[in-house]
Amino acid sequence: MDTTLTPGKTSVNVTAPQQLRVIKRNGDVVAFDASKIAVAMTKAFIAVEGDNAGASSRIRDFVAQSSDAICEAFLRRMPDGGTLHIEDIQDQVELALMRAGEQKVARAYVLYREEHARARAAAGDDIEKPHPTLNVTLPDGSRRPLDLGRVETLVFEACADLANVDPQKIVDDSLKNLYDGVSIDGVATALTMTARTLVEKDPNYTYVTARLLQDNLRREALSFLGVAEEATFSDMAELYKPAFKAYVAKGIEFEQLDPRLAEFDLERLGDALDHTRDNQFTYLGLQTLYDRYFIHRDDVRYELPQVMFMRVAMGLALNEDDREARAIEFYELLSSFDYMASTPTLFNSGTQRSQLSSCYLTTVPDDLDAIYSAIRDNALLSKWAGGLGNDWTPVRALGSYIKGTNGKSQGVVPFLKVVNDTAVAVNQGGKRKGAVCAYLETWHLDVEEFLELRKNTGDDRRRTHDMNTANWVPDLFMKRVFDDKEWTLFSPSTCPDLHDLYGAAFEKRYQEYEEMTRNGQLKLFKRVRAKDLWRKMLSMLFETGHPWITFKDPCNLRSPQQHAGVVHSSNLCTEITLNTSVDEIAVCNLGSVNLAQHIVDGKLDGKKLKKTVRTAVRMLDNVIDINYYAVPQARNSNFKHRPVGLGIMGFQDALYAQGIAYASDEAVEFADRSMEQVSYHAIEASSDLAAERGRYESFDGSLWSQGILPIDSIEKLKQERGEKYIEVDTSTTQDWDRIRDKIANQGMRNSNVMAIAPTATISNICGVSQSIEPTYQNLYVKSNLSGEFTVVNAYMVNDLKERGLWDEVMVNDLKYYDGSVQPIDRVPEDLKAKYASAFEVEPRWLVEAASRRQKWIDQAQSLNLYIKGVSGKKLDVTYRMAWFRGLKTTYYLRALGATSVEKSTVERGTLNAVGNGSAPSAQPAPSPQASGEPSANREPRGIEDFLQGKGGQRAPSAGDIDDLGCEACQ
Structure with missing residues (x-):
């Protein structure tokens, strides 16, 4: 529109878009009038320069150009039209005056705004209408005025009991982003997005954002269930119970929930639902649940957070005598975040297909039918979201004789290519690629080619880009590395018994085979220098992230089940060490204690931890009986041995709560003492379950039956390996003799009880640091399948606030330095130590803990x-230290090259943004920047370059720590 205005003696033409509308302070929506911008600017000039200012051609031209520029800016922002708030327009006027160097005029304009704001406040007419004329569009297409009262209720409820948050700011800023005709979901999105932009200012805004997000969740679920069209947080005190009952009925009707859930006393369980626990979620945690966990129908989520936890609890209590009491007990543990089940259990407990187990381990025999049968088993297990660990050591090496065809074998690698492609093809219902890890012992003749499977160069037919690999390393090899001796590679077709031997028996037989190569009895072998092979293992680990390094002998010599078989591999995430054979596929069921929830008044609450662990072990044991087994070998093995894996998460949070730095003797001591208590209570809980339910079938002959506990088995490892090759602290604080006596009388319900999984996803749900990891960055943006989430270390922010150091400058410094406090001079040294991030903690502390x-x-x-x-x-x-300190396995290597680019060499302005975390990879492999995998513009380094530390890498992004394709252990 063209408008001529004449304030005083000024006359200018201003062009403005007609499709924009303006929200006035009283809530009225009017057409955008560009002339008012020119009037406001001209009045500001007149206030400073007098009435004659309006006649100045300079001022007249400036006003016209500035008004047009502001209108164009709004058009670029909303090309299809929309609604602006009057304050937003005035902000742009103020900004235009400042940019033009008209500081005096801009100041006059600011004072004018402040004066009128005070006048409006005094008159009480800032917002005159509780239901302003800004309309919202309902799902049926009808419109109604925006209910400002409800908006304020939602926001003020979301901010309740949270310090340093401003509910009115969220309301005011959100209203500026609304337009006439916005949908109801659009209003909720505006509130959520406004709150999430403030997270970097104060971590409590992540809880505000999550609570605002729940308005959308409640509307979606409650309306679908026919309980209510919408509800506030306080409304849920009454609505959760009817929603839960309607949910169970709908889920059974849709054939998604187990019909047995209807047999529970739903009245009693509904009364146990605690709607206040919805307030515990961070934004990342709640959005993760919504996107990937809540049960849905036709893309409508009809499961609410507390309903989900009760569904999981009911599914785990199906076989209990007092199902309701146990379901409530399990619900209390899950919904409080004191303990969290693994993802498969959260996904499937209480459903028609209750595949609740996390990990499956298999051994692949040296027979063509058996090989393809094993690959078929992989496909079936992968279909239902299990993480796989395959032992490929028995398969004969390249060049081995094949009697049936009178030919020679192509070795292990071609079969691994098929496994890789099967993992891609069986993509778990379209959610992600299958997740599998292949293990090979270090004496296998194909090991050198196995090391190169993840390289980006070479014959692609002999590469596996979508699966993990791991070295299964005997102690004898590590001794040869330490002593700089030769190492001999064999084919299992000529040395089949090496596969099942470990410790001193392995060493004796291996040396006999070496002697047979010297006297000509064995023709197919290769001799290498142990250190050269070790260097190649480390070089490939750095370059490609694979194969991981895991240790065969401690896994077997300390296994409680060594009387019943051999541990031939670990699982996808290297925490499971169970026997496998042709007849047995090992299965493990995982869950994690949240250590952070058990720090009370600055110390570990042993009484609370005992209660949590005892209930958690019972839940895990129940999984075995309820679980769906895709193949019979898995069911037979699981019922025979009943292994479970109770772990921990939130270790770093627990350190923060105690004021302990990760890189310290105190942290190592806490790792020791906290794990001792978890172990003590978990073993006792399993023994008490044996008294109640019976011992596991293969108990007799186990280390448990001999009175040998995990702490005692270290002595056996020392004896077999040799004292000079191991150094492990064996101090204790608990009454372990009491546990030995109890096991002697009662037995054990479970062959294995503990394993520490990565917990990347479930720790997000609980809002704590994953597993035993140090903090990756103190401020970053995490990007995953659920979107982008600003993550701020709340402990750090609170400490900085206490010392008066948390301000805009600190936020910008943290952004610039990728969340590190180390380069920031004004941060005290004690806080720099406490908030050292993962790459600032020397690896020896990780290994010691x-x-x-x-x-x-x-x-x-x-x-x-x-x-x-x-x-x-x-x-x-x-890695030598890891072996020397008695570790059984290691997992990903996160490496930064020695010549990483320094911040000072880059234009600072381009770096003043939060580091962006990468999305989880669809494959179970680390990102190139995390592992050292060669990028497209860099040739892979050779061993010599690697050993000299040549070449550099970009720093891994914060999202890399949980970029696994498999969520089974998470």
């Missing part, structure tokens, strides 16, 4: 290693 935990665990732990300024020497020392 892991060693202290390992002595209490009958299985293993998913241990990521973070190494900054990586070099061949540093990797060599770190």
Whole structure:
């Protein structure tokens, strides 16, 4: 529109878009009038320069150009039209005056706004209408005025009991982003988005954002269930119960829920639902549940958070005598975040297809029919979201004789290519690629080619880009590395018994085979220098992230079940160490205690921890009987041995709550003592379950039956390996003789009880640090399948606030330095130590803490290693130390090259943004920047370059720590 205005003696033409509308302060919506911008600017000039200012051609031209520029800016922002708030327009006027250098005029304009604001406040007419004329569009297409009262109720409820949050700011800023005709969901989205932009200012806004997000969740679920069209947080005190009952009926009708859930006393369970626990979620946690966990029908989520936890609890209590009491007990544990079940259990408990187990381990025999049968088993297990660990050591090596065809074998690699492609093809219902890890012992003749499976170069027919690989390393090989001796590679077709031997028996037989190569009895072998092979293992680990390094002998010598078989591999996430054979597929069921929830008044609450652990072990044991088994070998094995894997998460949060730095003796001591208590209570709980339900079938002959507990089995490892090759702390604080006596009288319900899984996803749900990991960054944006989420270390923010250091400058410094406090001079040294991030913690502290935990665990732990300024020497020392300290397995290597680009070499302005986390990979492999995998513009380094630390990498992004394709252990 063209408008001529003449304030005083001024006359200018202003062009403005007609499709824009303006929300006035009283809520009225009017057409956008560009002339008012020119009037406001001209009045500001007149206030400073007098009445003659309106006649100035300079001012007249400036006003016209500025008005047009502001209108164009709004058009670019909303090309299809929309609604602006009057305050937004005035902000742009103020900004235009400042940019033009008209500081005096801009100040006059600011004072004018403030004066009128005070006048409106005094008159009480800032917002005159509780239901302004801004309309919202309902799902049926009808319109009604925006209910401002309800908006304020939602926001003020969301901010209740949270410090340092401003509900009125959220309301005011959200209204500026609304337009006439916005949908109801659009209003909720505006509130949510406004709150999430403030998370970097104060971490409590993540809870505000989550609580506002729940308005959408409630509307979607409650309307679908026919309970209510919408509800506030306080309304849910009454609505959760009828929603729960309607949900059970609908779920059974849709054939999604187990019909047996209807047999529970739903009145009693509905009364137990605690709507206040919805307020515990962070934004990331709640959005993760909504996107990936809540049961849905026709893309409508009709499961609410507390209903989900009760559904999981009911599914785990199906076989209990007093089902309702146990379901409530299980619900209390889950909904309080004191303990969280693994993802398969959360997905499927209480449903028609209750595949609740996390991990499956198999051994692949050296027979063509059996090989393809094993691949078929992979497909079936993968279909239902299980993470797979395959032992491929028995399969004959390249060049081995094949009697049936009188030919020679192509070795292991071609079959692994088929496994890789099967994992891609069976994509778990379209959710993600199948997740599998292949294990091979270090003496296998194909091991050198196995090491290169993940390389980006070479014959692609002999590469597996979508699966994980791991070395299964005997102690003898590590001794040869330490002593700089030769190592011999064999084919299992000529040395089949090596596969089932470990410790001193393996060493004796291996040396006999070596002697047979010297006297000509064995023709197919290769001799290498042990250190050269070790260097290649480390080089490939750095370059491609694979194969991981895991240790065969401690896994077997400390296994409670060594009387019943051999541990031939670990699982996808390297925390499970169970026997496998042709007849048995090992299965493990996982869950994690949230250590952060058990720090009370600055110390570990042993009484609360005992209660949590006892209930958690019962829940895990129940999984075995309820679980759906895709193949019979898995069912037979699980019922025979009944292994479970109770782990921990929130370790870093627990340290923060105690004021302990990760890189400290105190942290190592806490790792020791906390894991000892978990172990003590878990073993006792399993023994008490044996008294109630009976011992597991293969108990007799186990280490348990001999009175040998995990802490005691260290001695056997020392004897078999040799004292010079191991150093492990064996101090204790609990009354372990009492537990030995109890097991002697009662037995054990479970062959294995503990394993520490990665917990990347379930720790997000609970809002704590994953597993045993140090903090990755103190401020970053995490990007995953659910969107982008600003994550701020709340402990750090609170400490900085206490010292008066939390301000805009600190936020910008943290953004610039990728969440690190180390380069920020004004941060005190004690806080720099406390808030050191993963790459700022020397890897020896990670290994020491892991060693202290390992002595209490009958299985293993998913241990990521973070190494900054990586070099061949540093990797060599770190992984030798891991073996020397008695660790059973290691997991991902997170490495930063020694020549990483310094911040000072880059234009600072381009870096003043929160580091962006990458989306979880669809494959179970680390991102290139996390593992050192060669990028498209960099040639892979050779061993010598690697050992010299040449070449550098971009820093891994914050999202890399949970980029696994498999969520089974998460």
